[in-house]
Amino acid sequence: MVAEFENVEVTTDLLIVGGGMSACGAAVEAAHWAKMNNLKVTLVDKAAMDRSGAVAMGLSAINQYVDLNSGNNTLKDYIDYVRNDLMGVTREDLVANIARHVDSTVHLFEKWGLPIWKDEEGKYVHEGRWQLMINGESYKVLVAEAAKNALAELGDNGEYFERVFIVEPLMDGDRVAGAVGFSVRENKFYIFKAKAVLVCMGGAVHVFKPRSTGEGLGRAWYPPWNSGSSTYFTIKAGAEMTCQEVRFIPVRFKDAYGPVGAWFLLFKSRATNAKGEAYMETRRDELEKWAPYGKVKPVPANLRNWLGMLDVMEGLGPIYMRTEEAIGKLAENYKDDPKAYKKKMKELEAEAWEDFLDMTISQALLWAATNVAPEEKPSEIAAAEPYFIGSHSGASGAWVSGPEDLQNDATKSEYFWGYANMSTVKGLFCAGDASGASSHKFSSGSHTEGRIAAKAAISFIVDNNTQPNVDMAKTEDLKKTILKPLELFEENKGKTTDPNINPNYIRPKQFMFRLQKIMDEYAGGVTSQFTTNKALLDKGMELLNFLKEDSEKLAAENLHELMRCWENVQRMWQAEIHVRTILFREETRWPGYYFRSDFPKIDNSNWLAFANCTWNPETGEWNMIKRPLKYLTQ
Amino acid sequence: MPSYVNPEKCDGCKALDKTACQHICPNDLMVLNKDIEKAYNQEPEMCWECYNCVKICPTQAVEMRSYADFVPLGASVTPMRSTDSIMWTVKFRNGTLKRFKFPIRKTPEGSAKPDGEFKSGTEDLKSPLLFTEPESLRLPELAKI
Ligand SMILES: Cc1cc2nc3c(=O)[nH]c(=O)nc-3n(C[C@H](O)[C@H](O)[C@H](O)COP(=O)(O)OP(=O)(O)OC[C@H]3O[C@@H](n4cnc5c(N)ncnc54)[C@H](O)[C@@H]3O)c2cc1C
Ligand code: SF4
Ligand code: SF4
Numbered sequence: 011m012v013a014e015f016e017n018v019e020v021t022t023d024l025l026i027v028g029g030g031m032s033a034c035g036a037a038v039e040a041a042h043w044a045k046m047n048n049l050k051v052t053l054v055d056k057a058a059m060d061r062s063g064a065v066a067m068g069l070s071a072i073n074q075y076v077d078l079n080s081g082n083n084t085l086k087d088y089i090d091y092v093r094n095d096l097m098g099v100t101r102e103d104l105v106a107n108i109a110r111h112v113d114s115t116v117h118l119f120e121k122w123g124l125p126i127w128k129d130e131e132g133k134y135v136h137e138g139r140w141q142l143m144i145n146g147e148s149y150k151v152l153v154a155e156a157a158k159n160a161l162a163e164l165g166d167n168g169e170y171f172e173r174v175f176i177v178e179p180l181m182d183g184d185r186v187a188g189a190v191g192f193s194v195r196e197n198k199f200y201i202f203k204a205k206a207v208l209v210c211m212g213g214a215v216h217v218f219k220p221r222s223t224g225e226g227l228g229r230a231w232y233p234p235w236n237s238g239s240s241t242y243f244t245i246k247a248g249a250e251m252t253c254q255e256v257r258f259i260p261v262r263f264k265d266a267y268g269p270v271g272a273w274f275l276l277f278k279s280r281a282t283n284a285k286g287e288a289y290m291e292t293r294r295d296e297l298e299k300w301a302p303y304g305k306v307k308p309v310p311a312n313l314r315n316w317l318g319m320l321d322v323m324e325g326l327g328p329i330y331m332r333t334e335e336a337i338g339k340l341a342e343n344y345k346d347d348p349k350a351y352k353k354k355m356k357e358l359e360a361e362a363w364e365d366f367l368d369m370t371i372s373q374a375l376l377w378a379a380t381n382v383a384p385e386e387k388p389s390e391i392a393a394a395e396p397y398f399i400g401s402h403s404g405a406s407g408a409w410v411s412g413p414e415d416l417q418n419d420a421t422k423s424e425y426f427w428g429y430a431n432m433s434t435v436k437g438l439f440c441a442g443d444a445s446g447a448s449s450h451k452f453s454s455g456s457h458t459e460g461r462i463a464a465k466a467a468i469s470f471i472v473d474n475n476t477q478p479n480v481d482m483a484k485t486e487d488l489k490k491t492i493l494k495p496l497e498l499f500e501e502n503k504g505k506t507t508d509p510n511i512n513p514n515y516i517r518p519k520q521f522m523f524r525l526q527k528i529m530d531e532y533a534g535g536v537t538s539q540f541t542t543n544k545a546l547l548d549k550g551m552e553l554l555n556f557l558k559e560d561s562e563k564l565a566a567e568n569l570h571e572l573m574r575c576w577e578n579v580q581r582m583w584q585a586e587i588h589v590r591t592i593l594f595r596e597e598t599r600w601p602g603y604y605f606r607s608d609f610p611k612i613d614n615s616n617w618l619a620f621a622n623c624t625w626n627p628e629t630g631e632w633n634m635i636k637r638p639l640k641y642l643t644q
Numbered sequence: 645m646p647s648y649v650n651p652e653k654c655d656g657c658k659a660l661d662k663t664a665c666q667h668i669c670p671n672d673l674m675v676l677n678k679d680i681e682k683a684y685n686q687e688p689e690m691c692w693e694c695y696n697c698v699k700i701c702p703t704q705a706v707e708m709r710s711y712a713d714f715v716p717l718g719a720s721v722t723p724m725r726s727t728d729s730i731m732w733t734v735k736f737r738n739g740t741l742k743r744f745k746f747p748i749r750k751t752p753e754g755s756a757k758p759d760g761e762f763k764s765g766t767e768d769l770k771s772p773l774l775f776t777e778p779e780s781l782r783l784p785e786l787a788k789i
Contacts, residue, residue: 058668107772222713
């Protein structure tokens with residue numbers, strides 16, 4: 011017998027689901043406007059806000075600071091950078107909206123106590139044009155602290171829940187009405203009723219098979235705890251989704267995925283192949299094929315990946331980050347001053363190690379375990395498996411309204427429908443990885459977008475100040491479905507001598523491995539060198555359909571495993587929408603992220619457009635939609 | 645076994661209503677074995693080696709043994725986190741030792757003021773200005789394209 015689950019009902023005005031960068035930004039902004047309008051704000055996170063989400067370990071850089079105040083950059087500069095990096099496919103209104111506010115958020119971070127590096131003149135130290143160096147071990151702790159303090163200022167009207175895993179949206183016709191989930195600590199089923207819901211549950215990892223499949227399975231570049239909850243939640247609400255083909259593949263130090271930004275940007279290091287050739291130089295001609303984007307500076311992230319991949323495919327690996335060469339060059343500047351040289355080296359060493367210790371401690375462990383002295387020998391870099399992270403260099407997420415005041419005549423009818431960052435579902439807002447077509451927001455831009463979305467959501471609530479109706483019979487059905495894996499396990503566990511091997515159910519880990527194998531082999535993962543075609547994708551879809559049927563047989567021994575079951579159902583939906591969208595876009599636009607061998611070229615005349623889709627909650631049907639691209643800057 | 649617990653040091657956080665490592669792990673991995681009152685990592689292959697359990701443990705009972713499927717044995721990376729800085733000790737397989745100390749915050753714990761003491765420039769919900777703007781932008785107004 012499965013134990014009873016108590017229902018916990020929480021009624022609120024704004025519900026923020028997730029507790030990461032965008033959710034914390036949302037809490038801070040929402041609290042201010044909610045206080046003015048006497049509204050309630052509730053936040054719910056599957057983990058502890060102090061250390062949840064992609065910034066749980068810390069970061070060593072703030073990757074979006076537009077520095078408008080210095081006059082060195084304009085808004086248009088940032089928009090151009092993002093549009094080019096995404097091979098033309100981006101919502102300039104969304105990018106511009108974040109970019110015009112992001113500096114304000116970074117200044118708040120500094121006030122909260124985040125140590126941002128400064129030079130002798132008191133100016134921020136840039137890693138690259140848009141990146142600031144920080145001592146970011148406690149970045150997330152600080153951001154969570156401000157969010158909690160903001161909610162506390164609301165008294166009874168501010169509340170947060172930790173260790174509650176959100177599964178499904180609640181709907182009232184075409185308007186969102188809340189969310190349901192369960193505690194991973196006690197037998198409690200949560201029913202949140204809200205006038206607006208802001209989705210901030212991050213991106214997805216472990217949809218594709220990672221390179222390490224033993225103990226190192228969890229050492230993906232992207233943190234194993236974000237499982238596509240945002241995508242699942244928004245699809246299930248019936249929201250239109252965008253850019254679901256635009257996965258992200260980072261090239262990082264091999265195996266531990268330590269950051270390379272400081273080495274490339276700060277230390278000016280090169281990457282070379284087995285013959286000592288730099289693919290960025292030897293393969294320059296290849297960039298012509300991907301014009302006009304191949305010709306811009308900086309070269310788009312996917313094309314940089316692509317040039318390195320061509321070397322790997324020709325058997326010219328390993329690819330090395332030439333740390334020894336970079337340090338040697340820096341040393342040359344000091345050849346007449348050994349004392350200054352020693353000081354500079356000490357500084358560089360601390361900077362290089364801090365880069366790892368602040369955000370990828372595994373890399374420090376790997377270097378220590380392999381006795382790496384970067385001034386003596388180079389270190390291998392490699393492309394990781396694909397991830398879904400619309401806030402970084404990917405673009406997947408929900409299709410959301412832009413702000414009214416930034417639209418022009420051409421964009422307004424396509425990109426604006428009332429409230430900034432509202433999806434196509436009434437009252438359902440998205441930010442960070444949850445909102446699409448607005449890449450390169452990173453930690454600071456995600457926080458900022460959370461703020462923008464929260465203010466708009468409060469505005470929506472003031473304009474639509476009625477509590478949507480929640481059909482409690484439907485909620486009870488959802489409860490049964492969500493808890494079913496516990497029941498399946500209890501009923502069947504005694505039928506074999508090993509609870510892991512049982513014909514009546516599938517446990518979430520094996521389910522995840524099955525998903526990863528399908529995606530890896532058919533949808534262009536690591537082992538197929540990120541290449542796929544229609545026949546492979548169709549076959550993959552067939553196998554995904556069996557998996558979908560078997561998802562009803564997922565079994566869970568305890569609450570932790572129940573969470574794993576639903577995480578993997580969410581990953582499966584992320585996989586399906588990805589495969590469908592890659593199939594829909596009949597071209598190769600982002601080589602280096604994926605390559606369609608049956609459409610090996612970029613096709614600007616047909617596909618300089620958004621590939622969107624919706625899933626109909628009534629019929630279960632998918633509808634693929636091509637949406638026009640309209641720029642603000644041209 | 646990415647993070648592991650030294651049984652001699654772990655006291656099961658007996659003074660608290662929940663254990664510190666279980667409270668903090670973003671992936672819900674650390675659990676208490678109630679029979680022996682000691683914590684362990686219940687799913688080491690899902691560990692990100694984020695070190696949050698290591699940093700928070702009041703008795704320094706949690707350590708890291710790198711992923712055995714690709715990391716040679718013998719190295720260690722050990723943090724000591726205080727209220728304003730963190731000290732790292734990196735021990736190499738060949739015995740080399742390195743120490744680094746970095747600041748982690750410049751304000752007292754708990755003191756983060758949501759508005760950063762920036763004034764609000766508008767009371768209008770429909771205005772594109774966020775609540776600390778324009779002051780927090782350090783610009784007179786929002787930038788235009
Ligand atoms: C390895 C790595 C390195 C990066 N480096 C940098 C950098 O140097 N500089 C930079 O600026 N940016 C960097 N980024 C990007 C930055 O971390 C992200 O852009 C940002 O965290 C996105 O914010 P978010 O709110 O969308 O998601 P997250 O911050 O990941 O938050 C997601 C939240 O949702 C919660 N959640 C998930 N599922 C559920 C569920 N079902 N129910 C309830 N809650 C749930 C999580 O617990 C978490 O609180 C990096 C990202 C990664 C992965
Ligand atoms: S935090 Fe430390 S002392 Fe407390 S239960 Fe975990 S390992 Fe044991
Ligand atoms: S290192 Fe991080 S992911 Fe691993 S058990 Fe500790 S807190 Fe959890």
